[in-house]
Amino acid sequence: MTSAAKSPWLLHYNASSCNGCDIEILAALTPLYDVERFGIINTGNPAHADIFVVTGGVNEQNKEVLKNLYDQIPEPKVVMAVGICASSGGVFRDCYNVSGGVDTIIPVDVYVPGCSVRPEALIEGVVKAIGVLEEKRAKMEAEK
Amino acid sequence: MNVIMAILGAVIFLIAAPLLGGLLSGIDRIITARMQSRRGPPLLQPFYDIAKLWHKEKVFANPVEMIFTTAYLVLTAVSGAMFFGGLNLLLVVFCLALAHTFLILAAYAANAPYSHIGAERELIAIMVAEPILILLGVGFFMVTGTFLVSEIMGAGVPAICYLPGVFLALFAVLTLKLRKSPFDISTSHHAHQELVKGVTSSFAGKTLAKVELAHWYETILLLGMIFLFFAGHPVIGIIVVIVGYFLEILIDNIFPRVTWQMTVKSLWLVTLILGVVNIILLGIFGGILA
Numbered sequence: 001m002t003s004a005a006k007s008p009w010l011l012h013y014n015a016s017s018c019n020g021c022d023i024e025i026l027a028a029l030t031p032l033y034d035v036e037r038f039g040i041i042n043t044g045n046p047a048h049a050d051i052f053v054v055t056g057g058v059n060e061q062n063k064e065v066l067k068n069l070y071d072q073i074p075e076p077k078v079v080m081a082v083g084i085c086a087s088s089g090g091v092f093r094d095c096y097n098v099s100g101g102v103d104t105i106i107p108v109d110v111y112v113p114g115c116s117v118r119p120e121a122l123i124e125g126v127v128k129a130i131g132v133l134e135e136k137r138a139k140m141e142a143e144k
Numbered sequence: 145m146n147v148i149m150a151i152l153g154a155v156i157f158l159i160a161a162p163l164l165g166g167l168l169s170g171i172d173r174i175i176t177a178r179m180q181s182r183r184g185p186p187l188l189q190p191f192y193d194i195a196k197l198w199h200k201e202k203v204f205a206n207p208v209e210m211i212f213t214t215a216y217l218v219l220t221a222v223s224g225a226m227f228f229g230g231l232n233l234l235l236v237v238f239c240l241a242l243a244h245t246f247l248i249l250a251a252y253a254a255n256a257p258y259s260h261i262g263a264e265r266e267l268i269a270i271m272v273a274e275p276i277l278i279l280l281g282v283g284f285f286m287v288t289g290t291f292l293v294s295e296i297m298g299a300g301v302p303a304i305c306y307l308p309g310v311f312l313a314l315f316a317v318l319t320l321k322l323r324k325s326p327f328d329i330s331t332s333h334h335a336h337q338e339l340v341k342g343v344t345s346s347f348a349g350k351t352l353a354k355v356e357l358a359h360w361y362e363t364i365l366l367l368g369m370i371f372l373f374f375a376g377h378p379v380i381g382i383i384v385v386i387v388g389y390f391l392e393i394l395i396d397n398i399f400p401r402v403t404w405q406m407t408v409k410s411l412w413l414v415t416l417i418l419g420v421v422n423i424i425l426l427g428i429f430g431g432i433l434a
């Protein structure tokens with residue numbers, strides 16, 4: 001396990017989610033579950049982040065913001081689409097102002113479906129994301 | 145002989161301080177977690193963080209950040225090396241101030257509002273901390289007749305007997321210097337704080353790692369200053385340093401929402417009442433005792 005896997009810092013962004021998934025994410029970040037045990041920090045700052053956790057189906061208002069945040073995260077980075085809205089647009093897919101999932105705007109590495117997403121699924125998603133993060137880092141090192 | 149000792153002290157500091165500082169930071173995070181009924185990260189977490197940051201892609205809001213943060217790291221390390229090499233205390237204090245100036249310049253270099261507010265608050269932090277650091281130099285000079293750390297270490301009576309006020313004022317300022325209490329000052333260490341890490345908000349990867357490393361150097365330097373008050377009594381000195389650091393963590397957890405306005409007011413008041421009065425009394429009742 002490299003240092004990338006031991007210190008994954010998160011950036012959480014709500015791209016027009018109903019807040020259901022966000023509450024589950026925040027709950028998992030509370031002292032009760034203590035994600036700092038795994039070196040996880042909720043940074044709130046794209047420049048410091050490794051894993052980009054996005055909820056919601058993305059609408060016209062925030063797709064630029066989403067793109068901007070993604071561009072500001074330095075490589076290696078992993079994007080997690082949390083909730084069925086973020087994964088595919090969910091029930092809002094056909095709305096006139098909804099893009100229909102995070103992957104319509106930025107590349108997504110891990111999909112965590114559910115409405116709202118269950119904490120167990122969320123944690124499994126993060127574990128998957130850490131795996132992808134390691135892969136990407138190894139690739140970056142190899143390219144050097 | 146003295147030159148050899150000085151070089152030895154400096155070299156040991158340069159090598160050991162990051163290790164010690166990182167460990168201390170790890171212990172700090174675990175104790176903080178325990179105080180909040182959490183388990184906390186592994187002891188070596190700060191090292192994992194730095195190693196990870198070191199391998200991140202190089203991105204800059206402005207490329208001069210790289211030069212400025214390197215200057216910050218180098219100057220902090222140099223001021224610590226001068227201190228542990230037994231050189232002039234005033235020089236150490238000024239070198240440290242210069243180091244922070246470079247950090248502020250780095251934050252101003254990024255064209256981002258959070259970074260700028262962070263830089264402003266960092267300036268405020270310097271404004272609050274600098275007077276007491278200078279008083280520290282003055283106090284030691286009045287007691288021992290020298291600014292040289294090596295000679296202060298050799299003084300017969302420990303300085304704490306004459307400078308209890310300055311000591312307490314320095315201890316109070318440590319909450320700020322160790323990036324603890326005011327949650328809205330740029331450098332605050334809380335995971336979620338008002339300015340999203342203010343001064344470091346536009347730094348990424350290696351740049352951020354350098355700032356963190358410089359902070360470890362500074363932590364050890366400041367604890368060294370605390371130790372200096374107990375020159376000649378190393379055991380008591382080390383106990384005070386450990387207890388002092390623990391108290392800082394405790395204070396941080398009891399008062400997690402101190403604002404910078406409160407900090408400026410209270411720390412200036414403390415500096416004035418404890419520090420300045422201590423120096424004045426020392427001036428009246430006895431100067432150089434050496």
Ligand code: SF4
Pocket residue numbers: 017018019020021022055056082083084085086090114115116117
């Ligand atoms: S998946 Fe469900 S809970 Fe999550 S944002 Fe969409 S509607 Fe809300």
